Amino acid sequence: MTAFVQLAVILAILLFLAKAAGYISTKLGQPSVLGELLIGILIGPSLIDILHLPVFSMHESGEFIKEFAEIGVLLLMFLAGLELHLSELAQNKAASAYGGILGVIVPIGLGFLVGEFYGFDFNHAMFLGLTLGATSVSISAQTLMELKVLRSRVGLGLLGAAVFDDMLVILILSTFLAVQSGGTAIEILFVLVKMIVFLAGSVAFGLWGIPWISKKVSQLPVSQGIITIALVVMFVYGVSAELIGGMAAITGAFIAGLMFSRTNQKAEIDRGLKSIAYGLFVPIFFINIGLSVNIRELNINALWIMLLISFAAIIGKIIGSGLGAKLGKFTWLESLQLGIGMVSRGEVGLIVASVGLQTGLLDAELFSAIIGMVLITTLVTPPLLRASFAQQKDSSNAVETTA
Numbered sequence: 001m002t003a004f005v006q007l008a009v010i011l012a013i014l015l016f017l018a019k020a021a022g023y024i025s026t027k028l029g030q031p032s033v034l035g036e037l038l039i040g041i042l043i044g045p046s047l048i049d050i051l052h053l054p055v056f057s058m059h060e061s062g063e064f065i066k067e068f069a070e071i072g073v074l075l076l077m078f079l080a081g082l083e084l085h086l087s088e089l090a091q092n093k094a095a096s097a098y099g100g101i102l103g104v105i106v107p108i109g110l111g112f113l114v115g116e117f118y119g120f121d122f123n124h125a126m127f128l129g130l131t132l133g134a135t136s137v138s139i140s141a142q143t144l145m146e147l148k149v150l151r152s153r154v155g156l157g158l159l160g161a162a163v164f165d166d167m168l169v170i171l172i173l174s175t176f177l178a179v180q181s182g183g184t185a186i187e188i189l190f191v192l193v194k195m196i197v198f199l200a201g202s203v204a205f206g207l208w209g210i211p212w213i214s215k216k217v218s219q220l221p222v223s224q225g226i227i228t229i230a231l232v233v234m235f236v237y238g239v240s241a242e243l244i245g246g247m248a249a250i251t252g253a254f255i256a257g258l259m260f261s262r263t264n265q266k267a268e269i270d271r272g273l274k275s276i277a278y279g280l281f282v283p284i285f286f287i288n289i290g291l292s293v294n295i296r297e298l299n300i301n302a303l304w305i306m307l308l309i310s311f312a313a314i315i316g317k318i319i320g321s322g323l324g325a326k327l328g329k330f331t332w333l334e335s336l337q338l339g340i341g342m343v344s345r346g347e348v349g350l351i352v353a354s355v356g357l358q359t360g361l362l363d364a365e366l367f368s369a370i371i372g373m374v375l376i377t378t379l380v381t382p383p384l385l386r387a388s389f390a391q392q393k394d395s396s397n398a399v400e401t402t403a
Contacts, residue, residue, distance in 0.1 A: 018283035040290020072285030081257025095328025100164025106320030136346025198245030206259025
């Protein structure tokens with residue numbers, strides 16, 4: 001088979017399996033994303049290793065799938081932002097800020113204590129803590145959209161907290177690495193300035209530039225012009241977030257969606273991009289998370305530390321972000337839901353762990369344990385979120401019955 005035919009066959013198989021697994025997952029009372037994650041693990045290097053079967057001689061397929069997945073998570077976060085409004089996020093700014101900040105500090109502290117318990121030196125223990133501080137809100141955002149509660153106080157607070165989380169983790173990580181390499185205070189300050197410049201610039205352009213551009217493009221005799229310009233802006237915001245702000249590209253994509261939510265073309269963009277996203281790219285993103293993990297490589301010697309840091313990772317986010325939400329006037333149940341929503345580490349956790357491996361702050365055994373933690377936290381988030389919102393529904397029904 002030619003390279004194109006092999007890629008086409010792989011995409012067809014992955015899309016079919018992702019949707020079939022998602023359907024089965026919903027029939028079992030779980031979010032479809034859980035099925036997509038699990039099927040990715042089953043057909044990945046952990047079991048079948050579909051991308052390296054003899055029939056597929058083009059081993060670059062994995063890289064193509066990975067790039068498809070990157071586009072998928074950008075589209076997912078763009079659509080999440082498109083469903084919201086700046087004023088709605090502002091109403092929950094206290095819970096978002098406290099939840100994001102404490103959701104970083106508490107897991108980092110717990111991770112550091114785990115490192116100290118195992119006799120790591122300060123630098124290695126601190127970096128272990130940093131890997132626990134990261135959050136990948138894309139899994140939670142998809143779950144909340146399926147549950148139709150993304151625009152609830154918890155959903156709004158969660159997405160806002162994720163932005164604060166991303167900023168703080170990047171700032172602490174950059175500061176830590178700068179200190180390790182003998183960096184100065186000016187270099188550390190430069191990291192913060194870059195974030196501020198990106199956020200200020202992206203919001204300013206979004207408030208004044210995007211509505212004007214959207215109006216002009218929608219009047220042009222160009223097929224799907226508004227969909228194309230939305231994609232262009234999403235990619236530019238994603239790239240700018242990384243190159244200018246030093247932040248995750250998904251943060252830029254989320255802000256881009258938030259800016260387009262103010263335009264009169266919002267409904268048209270939503271319809272057009274949902275077809276592209278959920279028909280192709282988003283299923284590939286979720287299934288690729290499973291394809292990226294090889295359970296066979298998990299070191300048996302690292303089993304206990306993997307379980308311990310997984311426990312610390314889950315409890316750290318629930319307590320840290322949950323307490324922050326409570327300080328922001330959320331109810332105890334809403335605080336628990338927000339804390340659970342911050343648990344998943346997903347692709348962000350993998351990126352931070354890879355940095356540690358490259359800089360020598362994580363050895364192969366500890367890296368293996370962290371990969372296991374990322375997998376565990378990513379898999380437990382969707383069912384825990386669904387259960388917490390089911391509890392809220394049951395409580396509401398009980399109140400109505402009593403009344």
